[in-house]
Amino acid sequence: DTAVSQTPKYLVTQMGNDKSIKCEQNLGHDTMYWYKQDSKKFLKIMFSYNNKELIINETVPNRFSPKSPDKAHLNLHINSLELGDSAVYFCASSQERAGGYTFGSGTRLTVV
Amino acid sequence: AQSVAQPEDQVNVAEGNPLTVKCTYSVSGNPYLFWYVQYPNRGLQFLLKYITGDNLVKGSYGFEAEFNKSQTSFHLKKPSALVSDSALYFCAVMFSGGYNKLIFGAGTRLAVHP
Numbered sequence: 582d583t584a585v586s587q588t589p590k591y592l593v594t595q596m597g598n599d600k601s602i603k604c605e606q607n608l609g610h611d612t613m614y615w616y617k618q619d620s621k622k623f624l625k626i627m628f629s630y631n632n633k634e635l636i637i638n639e640t641v642p643n644r645f646s647p648k649s650p651d652k653a654h655l656n657l658h659i660n661s662l663e664l665g666d667s668a669v670y671f672c673a674s675s676q677e678r679a680g681g682y683t684f685g686s687g688t689r690l691t692v693v
Numbered sequence: 694a695q696s697v698a699q700p701e702d703q704v705n706v707a708e709g710n711p712l713t714v715k716c717t718y719s720v721s722g723n724p725y726l727f728w729y730v731q732y733p734n735r736g737l738q739f740l741l742k743y744i745t746g747d748n749l750v751k752g753s754y755g756f757e758a759e760f761n762k763s764q765t766s767f768h769l770k771k772p773s774a775l776v777s778d779s780a781l782y783f784c785a786v787m788f789s790g791g792y793n794k795l796i797f798g799a800g801t802r803l804a805v806h807p
Contacts, residue, residue, distance in 0.1 A: 612793055622800045671737065678725060679742070
């Protein structure tokens with residue numbers, strides 16, 4: 582059973598389009614995250630939700646909007662996609678500070 | 694500001710030799726420290742962590758890391774490298790008051806040559 586699953590794995594879309602990435606975890610964790618990995622492999626947090634409540638909102642364009650319908654799901658919607666949004670987006674979850682994160686396998690977004 | 698530094702973009706080592714991947718951090722309070730590994734086109738996999746206690750922690754695949762508070766370092770080590778250890782390694786820190794946010798270093802690519 583996959584602990585943190587993301588869909589789709591690959592996403593190729595044109596500039597200006599709106600797209601969503603979905604994430605689900607079956608670990609019973611309370612907190613979920615979105616990270617962006619750029620072309621240089623640098624990882625930066627975007628958002629974090631704890632029990633459906635937004636607790637971390639880093640400096641991210643407001644074209645990015647997370648949604649958490651329940652604590653097992655955290656989706657990422659991106660409006661008006663730009664070339665610079667091309668990256669790998671990772672979802673993760675955690676239960677407590679000492680436990681660290683469990684990551685999904687990533688969604689490679691390519692904007693053309 | 695909280696930060697993590699991995700001073701080496703790439704580490705090259707011959708199979709069978711010991712390896713070290715360096716990590717230093719700058720955070721307030723007592724940090725939680727982690728190492729993750731990323732294989733090509735894959736997600737990040739947890740290797741090991743330091744929370745408290747013994748400064749030498751052991752993790753998956755024969756890796757270990759030593760926490761050094763005075764040098765604010767958490768270097769990853771393995772006594773004998775395998776070609777299959779070749780991957781991208783990330784050090785990360787979580788600090789108190791940070792809402793469980795993991796701050797990652799820039800990553801170090803480990804290349805183990807036969």
